[in-house]
Amino acid sequence: MLRYVLKRLLSLVLSLVVASLVIFAVIEVAPGDPASFMLGVNAQPDTVAALRSELGLDVPKWQRYLTWVGGMVQGEFGTSYTYRTPVAQMVADRLKVSLPLALYALALSTLIAFPAGIYAAARRGKAGDVAVMGATQLGVAVPNFWFAMMMVLIFAINLRWFGAGGFAGWEKGIGPALKSLTLPAISLALPQAAILARVMRSALLDILGEDFMRTARAKGLSRRQALWRHGVRNAMIPVLTILGLQFSFLLAGAIIIENVFYLPGLGRLVFQAISSRDLIVVESVVMLLVFAVITVNFAVDLAYAAVDPRLRTRT
Amino acid sequence: QTAITVAMQLEPPHLDPTSAAAQAIDSVLYTNVFEGLTKFQGDGSIVPGLAESWDISEDGLVYTFHLHDGVKFHDGTTMDGEDVKFSLDRARAEDSTNAQKALFAAVDTVEVVDPLTVKVTLKEPNGLFLFNMAWGDAVIVAPESIENIKTTPIGTGAFKFVSWTQGDKIELARNADYWGAAPALETATFKFISDPTAAFAAMMAEDIDVFSGFPAPENLPQFEADPRFQVLVGSTEGETILAMNNKRPPFDNVKVREAVAHAIDRQAIIDGAMFGYGTPIGTHFAPHNPDYEDLTALSNHDPEKSKALLAEAGMADGFSTTLHLPPPSYARRGGEIIAAQLAAVGIKAEIVNVEWAQWLETVFRGKDFGLTIVSHTEPMDIGIYARPDYYFQYDNKAFQDLMAELNRTTDPAKRSEMLKQAQEMIAKDYVNGYLFQLAMLSVAKAGVEGLWVNAPTAAVDLTVVKWKQ
Amino acid sequence: MNRNLILGGFLSGLFILAAILSFFWTPFDYTAMNIPEKFQRPNGLHWLGTDHFGRDIFSMIMVGARTSIAVALIAVSIGIAIGVPLGLTAAARKGSWLDEIIMRGNDLVFAFPSLVIAILITAVFGPGAVNAIIAIGIFNIPVFARITRGAALSLWEREFIMAARVAGKSAARISREHILPNVTNLLIVQGTIQFSLAILAEAGLSYIGLGAQPPVPSWGRMLADAQTLVAIAPHLAMIPGIAIILTVLGLNLMGDGLRDLLDPRLRVART
Amino acid sequence: MSLLQIDGLSLDIHKTAILKDVSFGIEPGEIVAVTGESGSGKSMTALAVMGLLPERMQAQGAIRLDGQDLLALSEAQMCRMRGQMVGMVFQEPMTALNPVKTIGDQVAETILIHKAMPRDEAYVRAREVLDRVGLPAGRFPLSRYPHELSGGQRQRVVIAMAIALRPKLLIADEPTTALDVTTQAQILELLKGLVDDFGMGLLMITHDLAVVADMADRIVVMRHGEVMEQGPTRALLAEMKHPYTRALFKASTHKVDLPPAPAPAPLLQVRNVVREYRLPRTKLFAPPGVFRAVKGVSFTLNRGERLGLVGESGCGKSTLTRALLGLEEVQAGEILLDGEPVLSGGRPNLKVRRKMQVVFQDPFGSFNPRHRVDRLITEPFHLLDTPPTGKARENAISEALMAVGLRPADARKYIHEFSGGQRQRIAIARALIIRPELILFDEAVSALDVSVRAQILDLLADLCRAYDLTYLFISHDLSVVRTVTDRVMVMQAGEIVEQGVTQEVFDNPRHAYTRKLIAAAPVLPEFAGAKA
């Protein structure tokens, strides 16, 4: 186990190093300069030069890379070129929206997907299964941004049940904050729920063919009891894998949805930072996301062990 | 009701109007939080700001500003001559990062005569000096606030900065110690909604009270038809042009440029891209300016003539070029239409969508482009045609001399004459394709009064805004 | 016999046909603007109406199908062309440093936030169909590498592979002659699914303006253009949205159908 | 009145008959064995009793348990019967338990699901039952997980689950087929003991006639879904009225005639071979553990000799095979074929390898399903410097196929078109095609039905006569090894504990382990076959 953890840690560090190099290289190659972006079309060349040196952009690239990486190792993410606030602070602010949104969406998707997947598996081949599977097929096919557009049209503009977007802020209380995250969370969650439900169903169907399910039935468990008591937990491994992937996706992949609902989240921060060439923000946030994904995967692996005792010993 | 929520499309990168070009900074802070010696009014005229009055020497070289008494910064310190000197010197310093450093180029020295009197000496007469001092980049700041100005701006205006939730909103509150007339509003919130659909939805859902610079003109008819809302249509200082690379063949040939100009159907662009909002222009000058001359007839839509001109230039079969389009929809949508119109006369323009950062790098600095569409939003900026290194690279000695002369001229009548001459010169040289003056479109709830209709500079002046009772 | 396959094949076939047909014929020139005729609802002349420039939506949907399918197809092909050999190699050299490198590399690509990288790629090279292909293609590589390796590993345990080794065949040759043919079914099924995902990804990228550039229509950009117009002309947003949904739905159904048809393991489990 | 009475049970699926008019009964305390070749419907009969038939299968007739017709019960009523009135044990102990639940939970579940007693009592009972099946509390706490148990131990857990509520009837479907002989003997002993203690009826399904003869009070012989013959064990074995029963018994006791082996001349020399597997590191800086699967094995195989290797599951037989074939490196010792090493410096020695071929256990898994037979059996040609082409290749194929009793025309077929026995013939054809000097058979007949197995063994004997084969025959089935080898080696935990002339080893086992093995192997009573 320890060796396993160490191996994972090593590959985590290696991944981060490679990731930092890739990110840095890609961003440095991108045409566009933060200083001239900041100063606009009327700026005089000496002004731009002054700003570049103020931002520390006039030193050689490798030196900048080392400063950046060195800073990150010490937990120092640097200061945004455009916003002139500490990157760590900005990221923390954005996470207050992105993280709850991701968790909210994940919770919704789990709440929808688990019952739907289990129901469909229990009713394999019957009308209920066909209906649920049809719905999930549709759910997988719907682009989430399109779905979001339709939801805004219906629930915000026509019915006016929800605000069209924006984030109320946690200081206004949990209720309003969650309400403002509801439509975005639904648009993120539904397609994910469809995938999750499908995985749940097929994992369960695989389990249904296992010998121990027959054993359970021979003990006198009904089909449904066997499914719940013996099927669901065994089906968790593939489901957890997907959940892990989805969480990582939700953290970083909500860019479009954040835009549609103008939420001040992490995705939009990167998007803005890229277009204003706020290199240090982009670099740091991407690193953070890579780190998050790797950590989530790690957590998922640990969760495997929680559901499957075979993975607890050895390896 | 004494609170208002104003939405804008872009969020300020930081809050120092004197060290960035971003208009969003001015939109939030100009006159609300920061004030200059002079200031713009909604109709574009210049009125006294922190300077109560001023004297100009005979030769036009010495400006003596008399400051208002009892003006305090939001941190409680007094605003006096030293602050003015500091602000102006900071902007023109060697290591200044002022995006409009050129505004101060004429200044020779700044002297504090007494706490309420400042004497500014110019190197040469400048007819635009008072106008220049009204820009957001020339506001008066306190030396001790500089360190944190980008996150906590301290000005002299009627509103104090309260908080900024990045990515979301900025909050302002009424300044109880304001030296001038107290504003009607007590608090104001600026919200940033970049997505046009979201903008529409937010307005429709009444999440916001005002949307300044509404990004989706196609939706305005719906607001017009809705009694809950009012739509304000004004003009900006933005001349939207199809810029041509005057040094790069074939655009170095005036015949080709003329052909391009005649290939363009301005009305179709205004209708198609701006849904009818925008005034056609025939030169680089704002139509609401008293000195404006309507030269659109010089470049009327005439594809046949365009083809003929191309043939004359030896390019009967047309040619291929690139069309760089920055993000705003006037460029992206307008570009699609222009590409189609150019195609009709045989010019194949390959669309290259770019972000602003890329546009600045490749088009503006690298001058690596054939055509591009951009709106020049700086007020009174015909002077850029006198800069041969400017991105469209128009190099005409006669025009440059005219501009130099204009700068030295303070007589209004003479200036007016020269400006007209300049407009004609560039229109007849077909330096660029002149499309339309960008409209200022705002949507507000029906009860909001006092909003600027036009945008002589980027500003949402809340000092005069109030709710109808 | 297989409902999914038939329905899925029909739906995706419809759009593939439209894409091919668009090379030779569209009801109107898809670039032709006619601004006075804008925002027409579906009618006899313009079957699906016209957009904000008065262009014929039906023609644009046809050409858009071409864009979507071409981008997705090439992207998935890149994924297969690079991912499958990597997966086969990793499996053949299981436990070696080569395997380790390939798998770690895979994990790394997986760990990158794909959308952010796609945006970065276009920030460097500029937006365009080719860059969308690269961005989507890169993230397809680890998918195929991983499933190929997984399937290949279990095949390597099989006795017929052992028999081939006893027969003196090299690992490369065994991979090519025995492993590859036995993973093709899996690859076909996964390929169909990745294809549909790639179509969604392309739509997403075009939607934020990073896909195919005008005047070439793409469904995602049609949606982006329609965004602010939903209230005025909902069909502008509905039609491309439905086109995407139907195509992806068709491909997914087809994937399911193919799986039922090709995967003997599932066929047995069905009894 | 019988405990279980099956009357005229017929089953069909999609109009195909699976069972035809099956009738037999079981008394309390009686052991009834159902036997017959693979696919004869044994398992379906058992599942019909449990009411756990595949969904689309239709059952007709009557199955009466204590006079109650099970086929007439609703699903809910059947659930109440299962576990309480009838318990069932399945063949595969490795997969019959839920891997994520403790054995205590799984045993107690039988009790709890029927609400037979409160929770804590249920766990007390679970403990008792596990003790009863030979899993004492000291070594096997309730908190153990299935993966921490061996196959035999798992089978005990499954049995414990089945008997937790003392059902009147216990059904065991091939309960020991997956276990090795010694474990099998223990489990059978356990089952017998339970029947005696609890007075249960036991319906025991097995294809192993030796087991049947040993255990059962009555025997039911099935074929193609029909009962061929049934009766009390003694009487049935003595009379064997039905020709099929006779054929079955004959095949089970099949003996082949091997031609005499030539004078000894070493072909394969194995000296002190050690094969280790690396275990995952348990402590950070401790060296990784190693598991020695083969511990210093030495033997010599002479040209023309037929050598057997026996030992229980997991003792290292297959590992040794892979080492001999040069597929894996050994950590110590040397393997010489005709004086040359099979692996030199990690690279296979092709010259040596072409002298050696192998036939594996699984007739289904050893062929690429996508290739035709001709391509499959010519695969070893890769070992030749100049593989035959055209006519020569076709001749080689025809010859190999005919040698194993197939037709040359079969060369164009795919593997799925053949039965298990035919596939194993093809595997042998593949091994023969380059005329190797040595063939390794790794459990080559273990997966086959008795009658098919008899045919393959005959084929081996024929081939020995025709080709002077030298082979190493690996099996856990002592009776098979006994008839097809000249010499035999007994392997235990990676070591060869005894070797010698087959007959002598079997008649006079010297090592304790060999004795244990032989004692545990069930034998058919002699009185049967003679009368055929």
Ligand SMILES: Nc1ncnc2c1ncn2[C@@H]1O[C@H](COP(=O)(O)OP(=O)(O)OP(=O)(O)O)[C@@H](O)[C@H]1O
């Ligand atoms: N789910 C099913 N669907 C259709 N046919 C089946 C199914 N299960 C079994 N059969 C068929 O029913 C027949 C009897 O099968 P059964 O499993 O009872 O054989 P068996 O005697 O137990 O054989 P073995 O010794 O191999 O276990 C076989 O021909 C088999 O192919």
Ligand SMILES: Nc1ncnc2c1ncn2[C@@H]1O[C@H](COP(=O)(O)OP(=O)(O)OP(=O)(O)O)[C@@H](O)[C@H]1O
């Ligand atoms: N790759 C491996 N890594 C670690 N241990 C292994 C590996 N392969 C086999 N073993 C172990 O080596 C021992 C011998 O295995 P082997 O397969 O040779 O047994 P066997 O005698 O052929 O058994 P069976 O009769 O079940 O086929 C077993 O304990 C097994 O668990």
Ligand SMILES: [Mg+2]
């Ligand atoms: Mg069976």
Ligand SMILES: [Mg+2]
């Ligand atoms: Mg083995």
